[in-house]
Amino acid sequence: MRIDILTLLPATFAGVFDxxxxxxxxxxxxxxxxxxxxxxxGEGRHRTVxxxxxxxxxxxxxxxxxxxxxxxxxxxxxxxxxxxxLMPQGLPFDQTMARELARLPRVILVCGRYEGFDERILPEFxxxxxxGDYVLTGGEFPAMVVVDALSRMIPGTVGDPDSVxxxxxxxxxLDHPQYTRPATWQARGIPAVLRDGHHSRITDWRRGxxxxxTAAHRPDLFRQLDLAPRDRALLQDxxxxxxxxxxxxxx
Ligand SMILES: C[S@@+](CC[C@H](N)C(=O)[O-])C[C@H]1O[C@@H](n2cnc3c(N)ncnc32)[C@H](O)[C@@H]1O
Numbered sequence: 658m659r660i661d662i663l664t665l666l667p668a669t670f671a672g673v674f675d676x677x678x679x680x681x682x683x684x685x686x687x688x689x690x691x692x693x694x695x696x697x698x699g700e701g702r703h704r705t706v707x708x709x710x711x712x713x714x715x716x717x718x719x720x721x722x723x724x725x726x727x728x729x730x731x732x733x734x735x736x737x738x739x740x741x742x743l744m745p746q747g748l749p750f751d752q753t754m755a756r757e758l759a760r761l762p763r764v765i766l767v768c769g770r771y772e773g774f775d776e777r778i779l780p781e782f783x784x785x786x787x788x789g790d791y792v793l794t795g796g797e798f799p800a801m802v803v804v805d806a807l808s809r810m811i812p813g814t815v816g817d818p819d820s821v822x823x824x825x826x827x828x829x830x831l832d833h834p835q836y837t838r839p840a841t842w843q844a845r846g847i848p849a850v851l852r853d854g855h856h857s858r859i860t861d862w863r864r865g866x867x868x869x870x871t872a873a874h875r876p877d878l879f880r881q882l883d884l885a886p887r888d889r890a891l892l893q894d895x896x897x898x899x900x901x902x903x904x905x906x907x908x
Contacts, residue, residue: 658687658688658689658759658761658762658763658764658807658808658811659688659689659690659691659735659736659738659762659763659764660688660689660690660691660763660764660765660766660804660807661691661693661731661734661735661738661763661764661765661766662690662691662692662693662765662766662768662800662804663693663695663727663728663731663765663766663767663768664692664693664694664695664768664795664796664797664800665694665695665696665706665768665770665795666768666770666795666797667692667693667694669795669797670690670692670797670800670801673801674690674804678808678809678814678815679804679805679808679814681814682808682811682813682814685813687808687811687813687814688804688808688811688814690804693727693731695723695724695727695768697727698723698724698726698727698730699723700720700722700723705720705723706719706720706723706724707719707720707770707771708720710772714772715772716771716772717771717772718771718772718773718774718775719769719770719771719773719774719775719778720775721774721775721777721778724767724774724775724778724781725778725781728740728765728767728781731765732765735763736762736763737763738761738762738763738764738765739761739764739765739783739784740765740767740781740782740783740784741758741764741765741766741767741782741783741784741785741786741803742767742769742774742779742782742784742785742786743766743767743768743769743785743786743787743788743796743799743800743803744769744773744774744785744786744787744796745787745790745791745792746785746787747784747785747786747787748784748785748786748787749787749789750786750787750788750789750799750802750803750806751826752806752825752826752827754786755803755806755807755809755810756807756810758803758807758810759807759808759810759811764807766796766800766803766804767782767796768795768796768797768799768800769795769796770794770795770796786799786803787799788802788803809821809824823863826878829871829878829881829882830867830868830870830871830878830882831867831870831871831874831875831878832867832870833862833863833864833866833867833870834848834866834870836848836851840852848862850862861891861894862891862894862895864888864891865891865892865894865895866895868882868884868888868891868892868895869892869895869896872892
């Protein structure tokens with residue numbers, strides 16, 4: 658998959674996609690991230706890309722002309738791709754969106770700065786994405802978040818596909834609790850079921866815990882789950898005092 662990022666601060670991305678899973682995915686050609694300096698499309702001798710807001714007020718606004726020029730150039734350079742504006746007013750970014758975007762051969766991410774984009778450029782965006790209800794200084798961190806999240810959804814980027822499928826949000830639940838050695842740490846043990854090597858019991862326990870956690874921590878997500886009778890039974894088990902070995906439950 659190819660990901661083009663248009664930004665006023667290309668240096669921000671130096672090294673970010675070089676390490677770990679993203680670095681390996683780039684080296685193996687699973688993802689091809691290209692960072693484009695928006696300033697190259699600025700107007701005049703000073704390559705101006707922003708101006709004061711009509712009507713007054715603080716800050717600067719990104720001019721529509723340079724953005725349109727940049728998008729025209731990017732669209733012509735490669736496969737057709739949706740243009741995605743990163744902006745606080747956009748649709749909330751989530752795992753479902755990451756999965757859908759990861760199916761595309763290419764996306765173009767546009768990072769804003771200052772007070773944001775001139776409203777008249779918005780029809781050029783096929784999608785507007787927000788990474789949360791807070792305002793960052795620019796779209797660079799949101800672009801990194803989007804690239805990281807959707808890279809994990811591309812088959813082959815994460816070595817063990819089960820790891821992705823068991824992650825929080827993939828099937829609408831939160832992840833189950835994880836433990837590693839030592840089996841006892843500061844007088845805190847681990848659930849006995851994880852030590853008996855019985856795989857189906859472990860799978861059931863994990864499913865029950867994932868459901869319990871989702872109900873406890875994210876009732877909004879839990880309400881959207883379509884629980885099978887087996888899920889209800891596993892959830893019941895997770896709530897039973899006999900299985901309350903998770904310190905999170907206060908046992
Ligand atoms: C300071 S913000 C502009 C905020 C804008 N005046 C507003 O209140 O909606 C500058 C840029 O950062 C990016 N940005 C900030 N917060 C973001 C968020 N939560 N999600 C996605 N992009 C964000 C956008 O690209 C935005 O154009």
